[in-house]
Amino acid sequence: MPQAFAHPQGISTGMTSIRKSPPPVWVMLATGLLVVVVALVFARLAYGLILPFMRESLGLNYQQAGNLGTAAALGYLCLIMASGVFAARWGGQITIVIGVLLTAIGFCGLSLSSHYLLLVVWMTLLGFGTAFSYTPTISLLVGWFPQRRAAVIGAVNSGAGIGMLLVGAMVPYLQGAFGDSSWRLAWGIFALAGMLTAAAVLLFLPNPAAPDAVQQQRTGIKAIYRNREVIRIGLLYAIIGSTYVVQAIFMYSFALAGGLSPVVAGRLAAMSGILSIFSGPLCGALADRFGRRRVIQLLVFADLIGTGIPLLWPGLPGFALHYIIIGATMSGLFTVVLATTTEAVSAREASIAVSYVTMFYAVAQLICPAAAGLVIERSGGFSSAFTGSVVLIAVAFILSWHMTPDRLGGSQPAKIM
Known part of the structure; x- marks a missing residue:
């Protein structure tokens, strides 16, 4: 095993860990x-x-469809900070298990309602x-491999x-095989996957030993909230994240309306x-070689071009x-932005900074899907909504x-306002 990926000494012995020794690195990843x-x-x-088939089956308009996307963003926003507190108190493993089980329950409800x-x-x-799954997973794994955080995130x-590869192949197949009930079956399959994943987390994703984690998280919070660099990263993250969600929700429908x-x-x-499978690791390596800011600039510009081409x-x-450019860049862009966030503050404050910039992302996701759905509904097409996305991405650039x-050679906290 490479030294950079060697396990730290000891693991958490709290109620959330059921193994006395960590599993292999590849199993944890x-x-x-x-x-x-x-x-x-x-x-x-x-x-x-799933939206086009779900909308047609249930008779939803585009504003209602956008509001459903906003509901998910609101749920994420409400608990993103609480999940960090819960993970600090009870451990990342049980936090992740609870989060994955919540998604499984949600999938079951969607399949039946x-x-x-x-x-x-x-x-x-x-x-x-x-909220209870994604960020705690990143934090737990970075806790195991702090020297290779960018590689782990990627x-x-x-x-x-x-x-997305699985879903992109599965949803059309289910539609062709099962017709109007295909979207319900898709949510049901997701529910089963969620339950199996929760079991995998209990077996293979133990907590690292971090006896000082809680105390470290209480240091310098106000300073982080006023950190100019963190605020800039948060605004950029909000724009690229929310516009990506808008295209994830509506670009497929736009393509169908375009005759595909x-x-x-x-x-x-x-x-x-x-x-996108290769985007995160590759862009992370490029950022390590040529600098994170340069790579972010290049990737945001590519996002701008990719979003504008269908217009x-x-x-x-x-x-x-569009799908080629977005697939090749967006996962890498998220990876480099998160890695940059951890370097804008001291190491012990990195998790707080990541949660803070994620709040920017979550607030934007709360607004943009519903706004895009409303624009599509009122304008009678998709062009106006994606034109707005292009303008926002230009601001991010x-x-x-x-x-x-x-x-x-190391990171020091950026200027504080």
């Missing part, structure tokens, strides 16, 4: 990857692919589950691409998923280029040029 697939892809991103208000409840529960985030068949559009989404070329070539230059 694979389990973390499964959590990302369930909590991020199935609970958040897959909704965009038809009433709009119930759908809102279940989508909100998916947001709760994501490896685990590749689960987003794998999950469900199978072709699903294959494009699957292709995008394949590319100028709303046919198969335009949508194909400007923000990327105001980030603090990379500091080699």
